[in-house]
Amino acid sequence: MCKGKSEHTNEGSASVPLEKLTQPGILLLLVKDKSHGYELIQKLNQVEYIDGELEAATVYRTLRRMEQDGLIESRWEHGEFGPARRQYEITDYGRETLKHWAGGLKSRMKQIETFLENYYGLMD
Amino acid sequence: MCKGKSEHTNEGSASVPLEKLTQPGILLLLVKDKSHGYELIQKLNQVEYIDGELEAATVYRTLRRMEQDGLIESRWEHGEFGPARRQYEITDYGRETLKHWAGGLKSRMKQIETFLENYYGLMD
DNA sequence: ATATCTATGTACGTAGCGTATATAGGTATG
């Protein structure tokens, strides 16, 4: 049923070309409570605003980058149970950025709405 | 006034980490009428749903990729005025994909809405 | 002649993400 399509790994253009809300999602969770990577992965894969599933490797990689950027801070926590964990907390700069991103996402949402109005307007 | 922040090129996390609507935007324009790269660049930078500005190189590169993917087709047009242009048309597969993407963008918009409700719910 | 507009393209670098794989401590089961 499908036509010409992709030679490389596009896989029938199955997914909308719009990134996941990984960084905003992590900041939103860390505003509520400090946490570590493994727990964040599970929480992110339960919330409604994450599209599909986030891979563990993606989250760990993103956390390290966000710490480099000063959005979050970590320290090792050697608890009595299980392996040591890297405990993350949001920074003041992270809180500012989250606020800033929320404003940007509001605009982005309106732009998508405009796109859809434009599209459905044509399809009448 | 700014705090710790980035060592690499994050530039104060100025922009929301969500991609532009380049491919959907191109398809939406080509559904209305066939066009060439230079014209598409100018149109894309006038519509309301594109965030910020799209660079010419980005558009040309995207058009070539989209043709490889079978979303659009081109042929050289040697007009009487100015340099030759590559005229693009949307394919049937492109129209299907646009429809598919519109559905995905609707979901994506709702997810962003959910994120914002979650965020503003915390900030009361 | 020179500058500007039209028009397309390549090269290089970065961010975000997926898949595969490595490592290592803790717990449960046979």
Next chain:
DNA sequence: CATACCTATATACGCTACGTACATAGATAT
């Protein structure tokens, strides 16, 4: 005790999307 599974973090490789810089070339205007 051995083995399997869960917790927990991390690296390597590859791909898409995008920006910046640069290259090329015909057409038009001054």
